[in-house]
Amino acid sequence: MSNPHADPLRLRANHLDIGYDHNSIVADINVELGAGQSLALVGINGSGKSTLLKTIVGLQPPLAGEIDVLGTRPGNAPKRIAYLSQFHASGFVLPLRAVDVVRMGRFPVRGLLGRMTHEDDELVLTAMQTMGVRQLADVPLRSLSGGQQQRVYLAQVLARQAELLVLDEPTAGLDAGGREIYAQAMRAEIARGATIITATHDIQEAARCDCVMLLAQRVIACGVPQAILTPEMLLETFGIVLTLRDQHLSLAVVEREHGHEPAEHPQRD
Amino acid sequence: MDALIMPFTSNEFMLRALLAGGLVSIACAIVGTFVVLRGLAFIGDALAHGVLPGIAVSILLGIPGIVGATAGAVVMIGGISLITHRSRLSSDTAIGLLFVGMLALGVVIVSRSTSFNGDLVRVLFGEILGINVQAISIQLVATIAVAITTTVCARPFLLLCFSPEQAQVAGFSARRYHNIMLALIAITIIVSFQTVGTLLVFGMLLAPAGAGALIARRIESMMAWAAIFGLSSVYIGLLASYHFNLAAGSTIVLTATLIFFAVFFVQNARSRRARQVELPSA
Numbered sequence: 001m002s003n004p005h006a007d008p009l010r011l012r013a014n015h016l017d018i019g020y021d022h023n024s025i026v027a028d029i030n031v032e033l034g035a036g037q038s039l040a041l042v043g044i045n046g047s048g049k050s051t052l053l054k055t056i057v058g059l060q061p062p063l064a065g066e067i068d069v070l071g072t073r074p075g076n077a078p079k080r081i082a083y084l085s086q087f088h089a090s091g092f093v094l095p096l097r098a099v100d101v102v103r104m105g106r107f108p109v110r111g112l113l114g115r116m117t118h119e120d121d122e123l124v125l126t127a128m129q130t131m132g133v134r135q136l137a138d139v140p141l142r143s144l145s146g147g148q149q150q151r152v153y154l155a156q157v158l159a160r161q162a163e164l165l166v167l168d169e170p171t172a173g174l175d176a177g178g179r180e181i182y183a184q185a186m187r188a189e190i191a192r193g194a195t196i197i198t199a200t201h202d203i204q205e206a207a208r209c210d211c212v213m214l215l216a217q218r219v220i221a222c223g224v225p226q227a228i229l230t231p232e233m234l235l236e237t238f239g240i241v242l243t244l245r246d247q248h249l250s251l252a253v254v255e256r257e258h259g260h261e262p263a264e265h266p267q268r269d
Numbered sequence: 270m271d272a273l274i275m276p277f278t279s280n281e282f283m284l285r286a287l288l289a290g291g292l293v294s295i296a297c298a299i300v301g302t303f304v305v306l307r308g309l310a311f312i313g314d315a316l317a318h319g320v321l322p323g324i325a326v327s328i329l330l331g332i333p334g335i336v337g338a339t340a341g342a343v344v345m346i347g348g349i350s351l352i353t354h355r356s357r358l359s360s361d362t363a364i365g366l367l368f369v370g371m372l373a374l375g376v377v378i379v380s381r382s383t384s385f386n387g388d389l390v391r392v393l394f395g396e397i398l399g400i401n402v403q404a405i406s407i408q409l410v411a412t413i414a415v416a417i418t419t420t421v422c423a424r425p426f427l428l429l430c431f432s433p434e435q436a437q438v439a440g441f442s443a444r445r446y447h448n449i450m451l452a453l454i455a456i457t458i459i460v461s462f463q464t465v466g467t468l469l470v471f472g473m474l475l476a477p478a479g480a481g482a483l484i485a486r487r488i489e490s491m492m493a494w495a496a497i498f499g500l501s502s503v504y505i506g507l508l509a510s511y512h513f514n515l516a517a518g519s520t521i522v523l524t525a526t527l528i529f530f531a532v533f534f535v536q537n538a539r540s541r542r543a544r545q546v547e548l549p550s551a
Contacts, residue, residue, distance in 0.1 A: 057438045078440025085434050094306060094430055095485040104431060107424045108439040140486045 008071055009034055010164050010195035011056065016065035018048060018055045024063055025051050029219055033211070035163070038186070038196040040206035040225075043215035044238055049199035050086060052215070053166050056197065057083045070164055078108045082162035084153055086169050098144065098152045099137040102128055105159035127158035130185050132178075146173040151181070158185060165189060167198045171205060183208065203229060276511040282398050286507055289400045290521060292408040293461045293473060294499030296415045300457045301478030302492045303450055306430045310475060311361065312349065312451065315368035317458050317471040319345035321375030324392050324462070329382065334392070335407065335459055342455035345371060346448070395466030395518040397507075404463050411460040415453050422449060427488065465518040472522035473499060480532040498528050 011033040019025040026048035033039055041049040054060040055067065058075020070077040082105070105127070106120040128134040131151040141149060150173045157165060171179050183205070186196055198205070206212050212228040214220035214237040221228045277283045304313045323341025324334045345367055352363035379389055419426065425441035429450070433443040454474070461470040481494035506521030 054434075059434055059437060075438075078438060081438065083435065083438040085432060095482060095487055095491050096431070097486055100427075100487065101431065104424075104428060104435070104439075107428060107441075110424075112424060112441075113421065 009068065010037075010070055011039075011197065012066070012068040014066040016055070016067050017063040018051050018060065019063050020051070020060065022063065026215060026218055027064075029065070029213075031211070031213065031222060033195050033197070035193045035195055036190050037211065038190060038198070038209040039211045039213060040209040041197070041199040041213050041215055042201070042203065042206050042237060046217070047215040047237075048217055049215055050168055053083075053168050053197065053199055057081060057166050080163045082157045082160035082165050084157050084165075084167045084170055086172070094141060096141045097138050098133060098141055098148075098155075099124065099128065101141055101152050102155045102159050105156040108160070123161060124155075124159050127155040128152075130158055130181070130188070131155040132181055147175055147178055150174055151178060154182060154185070158189070161192075163194060165194055165196045167196065169199055169201070171200065171202055179205075203234070272512065273508065276508060280511075282400075283507060283511060285400050285402070285405060286397045286517065287503065289405050289408055289464045290397060290503030290507065291500055292405070292412045293464050293470070294477070294503050295496050296408075296412040296457045296461065297470070297473040298477055298481070298492055298495035298499050299415055299419050300453050301474040302481065302488060302495055303426060303430065304454060304474050305478040305482050306488070306491075307450070309450070309454065312364050313454055313458070313474050314471050315349075315364045315371075316342055316345055316451075316455055317467050317474075318368060318375075319371035320459060320462065320467060321392065322371055322378055324467075325375050325378040328388050329378065334463070338459040338462060339455075341371065342459060346451050346455065350448075391466070392462060393466045393468040394516065395462065395464050395469060397464050397517045397521070398510075400464060408460050408464065411456050415457060418449065418453060422446060426450065430488070465521060469518050469522040472525055473502075476522070476525035476529045477502065480529040483532050483536045498525065498532075502528060 009032055011031065013029045013031045016029040017024050017027045018029065029052065031039065041052060043049050051060060055062050056069055056074055058069070058073070062074075067074060069075075070080050102124045103116070103120070106116060106124065110116055110120065125134060125137075128137060131154050133148060133151045133155055136144060136148060136152070141152065144152065150170075154170060157167065157170075171182055174182060179202075186208075189196060196209075198209070200206055207225045207229055209225060211223065212225045213222040214228060214233055216237050216239070220237050221233050277287055304310055320338040320341035323337035323339070323344075325337070326340075327334045327337030330337075348367045349360060349363045352358055352366070353360045425436055425446040428436035428439055428441055429443060429446055433447070436446065437443040457474070458467065458470050461473065464470075465473055477495040477498035478491065480498050481491040485491035485494055502521050502525035506524040507517060509515055509524070510517040510520040
């Protein structure tokens with residue numbers, strides 16, 4: 001292992017078991033991620049992606065094994081981590097403007113009573129600019145479309161300026177333009193030295209990461225995309241229809257489960 | 270004009286009622302905003318009724334009702350927390366169970382005594398016209414405490430409304446701040462029962478904040494609107510009860526409910542008109 005002071009690991013899992021109420025969902029997870037690296041978790045619903053993300057951010061205790069996040073126990077470094085969860089059901093009723101939601105991204109940095117500074121305001125507006133929602137700053141969240149809301153939530157993540165970004169299906173609801181903006185934003189975050197962990201159905205998004213972990217209530221494979229995103233591996237992961245397009249890494253996964261739309265047809269923005 | 274001001278300037282009990290009602294309105298506006306935004310209406314209702322056996326025991330023992338009400342609220346919140354965390358039952362079931370159990374206990378205690386009838390009506394519907402300076406002072410202290418706590422906890426409370434998971438990951442213990450929020454609801458109910466009664470305090474928690482939620486774009490403005498609607502309800506309700514000889518507490522809550530529906534219908538009409546304007550260009 002490399003010297004932790006020179007190149008501190010952002011995530012280290014060693015024989016990690018994850019699950020709920022002593023029921024293991026995925027066992028024996030082993031992974032290490034450093035600064036500026038990205039990991040995609042790929043699998044169907046219920047495969048353990050979200051549970052692993054919740055374990056990493058400290059919402060779910062690990063069942064067994066070891067896990068270090070930012071050199072400490074999960075949940076111990078809130079100022080250095082940003083988390084995008086999958087559901088924001090309350091967004092429709094809350095009287096909040098888009099900018100108020102993005103400003104929440106600075107709360108962990110300023111704590112309970114610390115003053116929000118000019119720098120915070122700048123980071124909030126820059127994040128909104130990056131995600132293309134700056135002009136919607138004063139619009140109530142409940143008036144925005146699903147795709148616009150997702151961009152606002154992503155702007156909140158960017159405003160955090162975190163060392164570790166943990167994103168649960170970040171492109172859900174984004175149209176093609178939104179996905180491209182998201183991809184550019186993530187490239188900038190990686191260039192800044194951030195580490196990104198995403199759960200995704202989008203194979204093309206996974207292919208852009210340094211490392212891919214295929215999950216199906218166990219770790220099917222974990223490694224560089226070129227070695228992992230093969231038709232055979234994906235078939236084992238999804239156990240359903242795969243359609244091949246032109247080349248090797250342009251696979252589209254067609255999944256129909258729990259009434260979800262196929263992953264290749266994003267919700268309109 | 271005299272009819273609008275004179276009742277308060279020439280009757281000290283009316284002025285005291287206005288003051289106490291105003292303080293209840295402000296506390297309920299602050300706390301009610303979170304009750305509405307976080308969907309805590311059921312637990313608020315349960316607390317409002319769950320304090321009844323505590324108050325009944327206080328009356329039996331001859332100690333201040335506020336002591337018993339506090340004990341009732343502690344038992345209620347503790348019981349809900351115990352069932353929710355130690356079983357797989359949802360908080361709805363825990364709240365419902367304790368709600369009914371505490372209410373039944375309250376009625377059982379009351380039924381043992383023949384001298385309770387007048388007291389029970391006072392507990393349920395308040396005694397705003399007979400409020401004394403000491404009760405107003407307690408109300409003032411509680412309202413200030415609620416306002417300061419909410420100001421200090423503004424960030425975690427906002428995150429809790431947005432997503433309890435986000436609050437937790439951001440370093441604000443979701444459980445701790447949820448419990449603080451419940452404590453604020455309990456305090457508001459306990460100090461308000463003397464004014465508008467346990468049955469009606471719930472209306473003051475929900476109606477003004479609900480109306481505020483319909484029109485506000487920000488949580489701060491929702492609170493401000495809730496306070497305006499609450500204060501207006503107290504003023505209009507007291508005035509109506511004075512001139513038409515109506516039950517004061519109930520008239521105040523009825524006014525708050527009517528204001529909610531007025532805002533609701535106006536908002537509905539406005540959004541319907543806005544949609545009609547948008548349609549031709551769409």
